[in-house]
Amino acid sequence: MLTLHCPYCGIQADETELAAGGEAHLKRYGPGSSDDEFETYLFMRENKKGVHLERWRHAYGCGKWFLAARDTATLEVYGTYAAQTSEPPVEVKAAIRAKHPGWTWKEQA
Amino acid sequence: MKRYSVFAVAREGLRYHTGWERAWRSPTPKKKYDAIIVGAGGHGLATAYYLGKNHGITNVAIIEKGWLGGGNTGRNTTIIRSNYLQDPSAAIYDKALKLYENLSQDLNYNVMFSPRGLIMLAQTHHEVRGYQRTVMANQLQGVATEWVTPQQLKEIVPILNIDGPRYPVLGGLYQKRGGTARHDAVAWGYARACSAMGMDVIQQCEVTGVRRDGNKVIGVSTTKGDIDCDKLGMVVAGHTSVLAEMAGFRLPIESVALQALVSEPIKPCMDVVVMANTVHGYMSQSDKGEMVIGGGTDSFNNYTQRGSFHHIEETVRALVETFPIISRLKMLRQWGGIVDMTGDRSPIISKTPVDGIFVNCGWGTGGFKAIPGSGWAMAELMAKGHSPLAEEFHMYRFREGKFIDESVAAGVAH
Numbered sequence A: 001m002l003t004l005h006c007p008y009c010g011i012q013a014d015e016t017e018l019a020a021g022g023e024a025h026l027k028r029y030g031p032g033s034s035d036d037e038f039e040t041y042l043f044m045r046e047n048k049k050g051v052h053l054e055r056w057r058h059a060y061g062c063g064k065w066f067l068a069a070r071d072t073a074t075l076e077v078y079g080t081y082a083a084q085t086s087e088p089p090v091e092v093k094a095a096i097r098a099k100h101p102g103w104t105w106k107e108q109a
Numbered sequence B: 001m002k003r004y005s006v007f008a009v010a011r012e013g014l015r016y017h018t019g020w021e022r023a024w025r026s027p028t029p030k031k032k033y034d035a036i037i038v039g040a041g042g043h044g045l046a047t048a049y050y051l052g053k054n055h056g057i058t059n060v061a062i063i064e065k066g067w068l069g070g071g072n073t074g075r076n077t078t079i080i081r082s083n084y085l086q087d088p089s090a091a092i093y094d095k096a097l098k099l100y101e102n103l104s105q106d107l108n109y110n111v112m113f114s115p116r117g118l119i120m121l122a123q124t125h126h127e128v129r130g131y132q133r134t135v136m137a138n139q140l141q142g143v144a145t146e147w148v149t150p151q152q153l154k155e156i157v158p159i160l161n162i163d164g165p166r167y168p169v170l171g172g173l174y175q176k177r178g179g180t181a182r183h184d185a186v187a188w189g190y191a192r193a194c195s196a197m198g199m200d201v202i203q204q205c206e207v208t209g210v211r212r213d214g215n216k217v218i219g220v221s222t223t224k225g226d227i228d229c230d231k232l233g234m235v236v237a238g239h240t241s242v243l244a245e246m247a248g249f250r251l252p253i254e255s256v257a258l259q260a261l262v263s264e265p266i267k268p269c270m271d272v273v274v275m276a277n278t279v280h281g282y283m284s285q286s287d288k289g290e291m292v293i294g295g296g297t298d299s300f301n302n303y304t305q306r307g308s309f310h311h312i313e314e315t316v317r318a319l320v321e322t323f324p325i326i327s328r329l330k331m332l333r334q335w336g337g338i339v340d341m342t343g344d345r346s347p348i349i350s351k352t353p354v355d356g357i358f359v360n361c362g363w364g365t366g367g368f369k370a371i372p373g374s375g376w377a378m379a380e381l382m383a384k385g386h387s388p389l390a391e392e393f394h395m396y397r398f399r400e401g402k403f404i405d406e407s408v409a410a411g412v413a414h
């Protein structure tokens, strides 16, 4: 079973107490944006085979949203971090780069 | 290709089965093809087959990174039905069902199509209204389905507990023409027929890049070298985003795991397929006697063909109330596949931003039933640039808001 460390309550949470929330760091587009931007925001996802930055909610725990860096090809978890960030913290980036040397997070956006 | 027949069986029986030939060739790739199909699952193979059969295009290669039918086609629970809500869905799924009805004869390969009937149980009042609406929509679409009462259901499916305390059975949507088929045989039958038309089924060959000249496709790079083509069909289900990235565009697809499991074999006890969408499980009995069980997808992006154990537990726990006899069955095998989910839970059969590249994907949890119809439409699209059956399934519908919303109509993975 997938377990993720909740950065708020500090426990290692089982998948059964978590709710997946899809790709993280999406740029929101609203009124005034182009069709292209709005479509991308609503429907287009990286869906990477490899490093995936994603949102999770500790639904049956503290109830808060946090973010995780996970590998969709190996199910390895590189780290979790608070949701109030616009990019992954340095230690998470380092953990990812240890396995994917060329990885830069901007390519994900 | 030697035809299979009762005479062939008798002839081979008399000479110790020494005369059977290989069902398909394993050729080395040519330098160039008129069309390349990536992915030898059911949809890719059916596309190639109808390119040859309906449009006379036989200089075709089907390129597969693993073994043919080793993706979702060989991992699914084989439910076939066409009782969808929206008109474009009913049209393509019913086309597929009609082709399934004669597929064994058409391919000269027994795909073991078994139109044993399919029931979707209504276990909440909301579902009752939903399915009654579907019955009416199906009538307008010319798809024969009917509403059945709990008492009728009890007669058709005696092992059903219709007065479960939590989710009593309130009725059902019954499609008598629905049923199952042998999944591997569908892939093998199409592959054999493609090979017989002179097409190359190339297994153990991964496409690693898409080569373009400006905005026009000129070929692919593979683990067996570069291969050129005029037209390219991407039919790779869970790996669609990976292939699209190679070609330089994006699709509204997410890849997640869907699992299934089978029990130990038991005596025949259920001769229809039953889906219980509210509790998120469905079941049929295989010819070997195993109960074949499936449920919902996992929640997170995943390419590993392995799912979360607790989902299996949830599925089985949910089914036990409605089918009490399974409570003491041992489960024998469990497995997963990577399904390609779109935002409106309907497939994409479409031209793409790159000239000469076509995509067929997004069948998600329910594409086995669609294989012949999808291949028919995709072949027409690739050959003529236009297909009435595929018309509304283009990839730009998300931008335009023209969804084909089946997510409410089919609440469960099947």
Ligand SMILES: Cc1cc2nc3c(=O)[nH]c(=O)nc-3n(C[C@H](O)[C@H](O)[C@H](O)COP(=O)(O)OP(=O)(O)OC[C@H]3O[C@@H](n4cnc5c(N)ncnc54)[C@H](O)[C@@H]3O)c2cc1C
Binding pocket: B038, B039, B040, B041, B042, B043, B044, B063, B064, B065, B066, B067, B068, B069, B070, B071, B072, B073, B074, B075, B076, B077, B078, B079, B080, B205, B206, B207, B208, B235, B236, B237, B238, B239, B243, B258, B259, B260, B294, B335, B336, B337, B338, B339, B361, B363, B364, B365, B366, B367, B368, B369, B370, B413, B414
């Ligand atoms: C557990 C489970 C149960 C299901 N139950 C049902 C059901 O009851 N009824 C129903 O209608 N549907 C069901 N489905 C859905 C159905 O299986 C799929 O929609 C359908 O099989 C998809 O067929 P396909 O040909 O598109 O994909 P696949 O069969 O997955 O074929 C795609 C192929 O592309 C190959 N490929 C990928 N990348 C590359 C590359 N780079 N180079 C070369 N080849 C590549 C893969 O190896 C694969 O063989 C179920 C699915 C699962 C997983």
Ligand SMILES: [Zn+2]
Binding pocket: A006, A007, A008, A009, A010, A058, A061, A062, A063, A064
């Ligand atoms: Zn928490």
